[in-house]
Amino acid sequence: MQLLAVAIGLVLILDSVAIAALFPLPRAQPDAPFRVPLYPIVPAAFILVVPGLLVGTAITQPWLVAIALGVLRRRGG
Secondary structure, eight states: OHHHHHHHHHHHHHHHHHHHTTTTHHHHOSSOSSOOTTTTHHHHHHHHHHHHHHHHHHHHOHHHHHHHHHHHHHHHO
């Protein structure tokens, strides 16, 4: 059960980074073959919700966020 909790913390962090990476894309390729409805609103809403989930998790289970950040730090460096 603890492994699942850490995995959820990692998913929240990594998904928010991946979604944030979508914002510079239209400037890089302005002539895309299709347009996504509500493009800047949906990813922005996701990025606004994720910090709330992380803060709530950090308050209730600080060890979970510490382990998730430790895993990211260890893998990233």
